Amino acid sequence: MLLRLFQVQNRRASDGMKLLIKELKEELALLDQHILLDFEALVAPNPMDYRGLKETAKLSVLIDGEPTEIIVGFPDTFPHALPSFFYKEGFFGSFPHLEEDGLICFTRNESLILDSRYPASILINCLEKVIDLMEKGLYGENKEDYLLEFEAYWRNGAEMKIYSCIDTQNQTVRHLDLWLKEIGGNYSIFASEENENLSFAIENIFQTDRTGSVNCRCIYFPLEKNTFFMPPIKDTEWSHATIKQNIMGNLSSENQKVFRSLVQKKSKKFNTKFDFVIIGLPTSNGNVVLFSYAFYDNEFSIKGSAKKIPFHPFILRCKNLKKIKATISRWHPSHMLNRTGGNTTLMNKHVLIVGAGSIGSEIAVRFAKAGVEKISLVDHDIMELENVHRHALGSNRVFQLSEGRGLLHQFKVHALAEEIQQKYPFTTVKEYAKNFSDCLKEELFDWSKVDLVVVSIGMPNQEMQINRHMLRLQDSPPVLYTWVEPLGIGGHVLVTANQVKQGCYQCLFKPEEDDPIYNRSAFAEPFQEFSKAVTGCGSVFTPYNFLDSERTAILTAATGIKVLTQEIIDNPLLSWKGDGQTFLSQGFHSTSRYALTEEELHASRLMYKDLECPVCSF
Numbered sequence: 042m043l044l045r046l047f048q049v050q051n052r053r054a055s056d057g058m059k060l061l062i063k064e065l066k067e068e069l070a071l072l073d074q075h076i077l078l079d080f081e082a083l084v085a086p087n088p089m090d091y092r093g094l095k096e097t098a099k100l101s102v103l104i105d106g107e108p109t110e111i112i113v114g115f116p117d118t119f120p121h122a123l124p125s126f127f128y129k130e131g132f133f134g135s136f137p138h139l140e141e142d143g144l145i146c147f148t149r150n151e152s153l154i155l156d157s158r159y160p161a162s163i164l165i166n167c168l169e170k171v172i173d174l175m176e177k178g179l180y181g182e183n184k185e186d187y188l189l190e191f192e193a194y195w196r197n198g199a200e201m202k203i204y205s206c207i208d209t210q211n212q213t214v215r216h217l218d219l220w221l222k223e224i225g226g227n228y229s230i231f232a233s234e235e236n237e238n239l240s241f242a243i244e245n246i247f248q249t250d251r252t253g254s255v256n257c258r259c260i261y262f263p264l265e266k267n268t269f270f271m272p273p274i275k276d277t278e279w280s281h282a283t284i285k286q287n288i289m290g291n292l293s294s295e296n297q298k299v300f301r302s303l304v305q306k307k308s309k310k311f312n313t314k315f316d317f318v319i320i321g322l323p324t325s326n327g328n329v330v331l332f333s334y335a336f337y338d339n340e341f342s343i344k345g346s347a348k349k350i351p352f353h354p355f356i357l358r359c360k361n362l363k364k365i366k367a368t369i370s371r372w373h374p375s376h377m378l379n380r381t382g383g384n385t386t387l388m389n390k391h392v393l394i395v396g397a398g399s400i401g402s403e404i405a406v407r408f409a410k411a412g413v414e415k416i417s418l419v420d421h422d423i424m425e426l427e428n429v430h431r432h433a434l435g436s437n438r439v440f441q442l443s444e445g446r447g448l449l450h451q452f453k454v455h456a457l458a459e460e461i462q463q464k465y466p467f468t469t470v471k472e473y474a475k476n477f478s479d480c481l482k483e484e485l486f487d488w489s490k491v492d493l494v495v496v497s498i499g500m501p502n503q504e505m506q507i508n509r510h511m512l513r514l515q516d517s518p519p520v521l522y523t524w525v526e527p528l529g530i531g532g533h534v535l536v537t538a539n540q541v542k543q544g545c546y547q548c549l550f551k552p553e554e555d556d557p558i559y560n561r562s563a564f565a566e567p568f569q570e571f572s573k574a575v576t577g578c579g580s581v582f583t584p585y586n587f588l589d590s591e592r593t594a595i596l597t598a599a600t601g602i603k604v605l606t607q608e609i610i611d612n613p614l615l616s617w618k619g620d621g622q623t624f625l626s627q628g629f630h631s632t633s634r635y636a637l638t639e640e641e642l643h644a645s646r647l648m649y650k651d652l653e654c655p656v657c658s659f
């Protein structure tokens with residue numbers, strides 16, 4: 042019964058194929074194309090040979106003038122999804138982007154838009170790419186692609202994976218720390234640069250530590266630029282001579298010396314059973330391919346003694362020597378950043394954030410996400426449950442249990458530091474559960490080691506004080522002030538002390554005759570009452586929601602990054618403008634600045650400067 046069902050399904054598939062081919066041929070007849078000579082359905086194909094695709098056909102195409110056979114496989118969703126192409130053995134041998142099972146990787150189809158009205162055109166367009174790839178392979182034009190795809194080839198037949206934190210910028214042959222750790226009955230292998238304190242990162246990324254692990258010798262070989270050798274293709278394996286030639290033969294003479302001195306040093310800290318080598322192979326696009334071998338059983342008996350001496354397999358090779366291919370999974374912070382469009386120039390920056398409330402917490406998380414090396418947090422507030430829906434931290438960060446003191450509220454800086462370090466363990470966070478003016482009095486900061494200060498406390502008088510203090514410093518880093526306006530009307534960030542002195546927080550409060558001063562950048566008219574009290578004076582809050590604070594935080598983080606990378610010079614006032622619906626519908630009044638368009642706001646970003654400002658103009 043089952044067998045019959047299978048046959049029926051199979052027949053349906055092949056009937057479907059015939060129909061599809063008929064339709065395609067009809068459309069092809071209308072096309073002006075000369076690359077597809079003919080095609081016919083495969084007779085009783087095994088879908089396992091074609092990545093599970095049931096509808097397959099044999100295509101006859103011209104490649105470099107030679108009739109060549111390619112198999113096309115159509116997914117059930119064709120023409121809404123791309124067909125796959127296979128090349129199984131033959132005249133061409135191997136070429137880049139040809140996978141082990143004959144699949145040709147001719148496109149990264151993530152962003153391709155298919156016009157499903159014309160299936161034959163889709164087929165022809167794909168075929169053109171496939172043929173181009175094969176002809177380039179034939180002429181050796183895309184040889185470099187073998188290096189770019191090297192790690193994919195290397196994965197074939199690899200039996201180990203090493204989680205590695207390697208600084209591929211460092212061009213010297215050196216030892217790496219390598220350890221095997223049993224986790225849940227399996228061994229996981231980790232490697233990192235020596236003498237770096239990564240235990241925190243390891244605990245947070247891999248949820249494990251190094252207790253009980255076994256250390257093995259591991260040497261990193263950064264090969265010279267313009268090195269080229271083929272990856273092992275299909276089921277071929279490199280002989281020991283090839284391995285040695287490919288690695289030692291592509292080391293600089295300086296590195297060969299370093300290698301010899303490394304292996305001469307006796308060390309007892311290693312388990313001698315295994316010897317790991319990790320190879321860094323530079324590619325033309327500035328990346329470094331990483332691959333690895335683990336060698337074992339390379340010990341020599343001493344005559345008349347039970348003792349055995351281990352040798353590095355590149356120095357002396359025992360006839361019992363065995364090897365295992367290993368792939369590398371990277372966890373170096375610059376790799377993690379690079380792969381996500383991050384900016385590695387931020388990796389040595391120190392950002393100090395004053396205020397860990399709704400905006401400050403979001404800013405801090407974003408700078409960590411941007412990959413800055415160090416964040417200092419200043420805030421003397423504790424976390425409350427009612428903060429949660431307008432804060433980067435959730436309800437799990439409100440309380441902590443204290444031996445002897447019971448349930449305690451956490452300081453915002455402490456909870457935020459923990460949150461950031463767990464998520465982004467390569468960023469160090471220093472916390473100051475203090476008032477910022479006390480920090481200033483106590484001179485807690487070495488300003489030459491701070492690259493940016495962000496003030497997000499939402500208290501104008503304190504901010505004016507901070508502004509006066511910072512501008513009096515000889516070596517003040519750039520200081521950003523940020524605040525949000527009520528009811529979604531907008532938010533602002535002001536850059537100060539950014540290579541230009543003039544233009545500061547005090548300028549925003551330029552007095553006009555005898556009127557009371559107010560923040561002249563505001564979108565809401567001054568002297569309106571916005572704050573609300575839920576349960577009395579102690580619980581007054583300004584009505585803005587998490588979207589307003591996050592939007593302000595994004596503007597501030599984006600501005601801060603541009604200041605750090607010197608894309609912004611001078612001290613602009615930057616604002617985002619909300620639609621004001623809620624604000625206006627509640628009868629509040631906006632300012633003439635709110636009436637400006639985004640372009641006008643941008644054009645007037647330096648016009649707030651007060652040439653008679655008592656702080657920045659003297």
Ligand SMILES: [Zn+2]
Nearest residue numbers: 545548654657
């Ligand atoms: Zn000023």
